[in-house]
Amino acid sequence: MAVLGRGEGHGGVSILHALGAGYGSAASITLSTRVQLRDSPVKKEPEDPHGLLPAIVETWSNAGHSMPESEELHWAIRSDLPIGRGLKSSAALSVACIRALCDATETELENHQIVDLSSSAQLACGCSLTGSVDDSWAAVEPGWKVVDPSIPAADGVLMQGEMEGSEKWTILILNRGPRELHPDPERFQAAAGQFQQAISAVEQEQIFNAMIHNGRAVASALGDTSGRKTCNDMGILGCRVSTISGSGPSIVLILPTTQESSIRRVYQTIEPRGWEILETAFRSSEA
Numbered sequence: 001m002a003v004l005g006r007g008e009g010h011g012g013v014s015i016l017h018a019l020g021a022g023y024g025s026a027a028s029i030t031l032s033t034r035v036q037l038r039d040s041p042v043k044k045e046p047e048d049p050h051g052l053l054p055a056i057v058e059t060w061s062n063a064g065h066s067m068p069e070s071e072e073l074h075w076a077i078r079s080d081l082p083i084g085r086g087l088k089s090s091a092a093l094s095v096a097c098i099r100a101l102c103d104a105t106e107t108e109l110e111n112h113q114i115v116d117l118s119s120s121a122q123l124a125c126g127c128s129l130t131g132s133v134d135d136s137w138a139a140v141e142p143g144w145k146v147v148d149p150s151i152p153a154a155d156g157v158l159m160q161g162e163m164e165g166s167e168k169w170t171i172l173i174l175n176r177g178p179r180e181l182h183p184d185p186e187r188f189q190a191a192a193g194q195f196q197q198a199i200s201a202v203e204q205e206q207i208f209n210a211m212i213h214n215g216r217a218v219a220s221a222l223g224d225t226s227g228r229k230t231c232n233d234m235g236i237l238g239c240r241v242s243t244i245s246g247s248g249p250s251i252v253l254i255l256p257t258t259q260e261s262s263i264r265r266v267y268q269t270i271e272p273r274g275w276e277i278l279e280t281a282f283r284s285s286e287a
Helices: 052-062 089-105 111-125 133-140 185-190 192-203 207-222 225-236 260-273
Strands: 003-016 024-038 074-079 144-147 157-161 169-175 241-244 251-256 276-280
Touching: 003 089, 003 133, 003 144, 003 192, 003 207, 024 089, 024 133, 024 276, 052 089, 052 111, 074 089, 089 111, 089 133, 111 133, 133 144, 169 260, 185 192, 185 207, 192 207, 207 225, 207 241, 207 251, 225 241, 225 251, 225 260, 251 260, 260 276
Parallel strands: none
Antiparallel strands: 003 024, 024 074, 024 144, 144 157, 169 251, 169 276, 241 251
């Protein structure tokens, strides 16, 4: 058994939901997905409910890139990111796999090319309605970007920046379990006025406020009253940001790292509900 190539892609948390805002934006976090491309079967076949793995290989091949010199291709995957929770797991996986294919074939790609391949694969298998261009950028690079998903990644970055003082913030992610409420494009478009508040905040580079407004709009578009209430409750406990990421159901809490008492209160409040709590941080270019 030989390892042909290795790759990694990072998760992210939402700033703008492209389905409602028209523009997408996500901030990169330290949780990641690591893959190995192998020439023989692995002990545990990876979970791939949407068929993203074959879509990645097909997208790679259709783009004219050379394939690894092996009769068989198999994926070994290790991930910190639960699937289908709004934490950009599909983008992280596709970017990790594309990087592994680059490693296996000694192919050099620019980051915007990796993003385009990742977006195409996600659209091809149906795991994304928009292509998740912003998610793929978060998987590839630290910081945050606002993107226009309707044009190629090389030209689609409208704004970008670092999460300043990233080391001062602790991110707690409340994993509420499998997604039960699925995005309806019409309902998201009907909430355009609410998403506009998030866009206005981003234009002023008030990223935390944008995340809050975006989460409220997502909760409205999904009809997620429980998520909205939980976000409000977490705000009372001292969270600077409490918001829904992606199309849910994960709730992202951002607190000053120094406020240990507030962090303890969050754990004391959430643990009786049986929800998993993932602790992470923003990824910065200095890391």
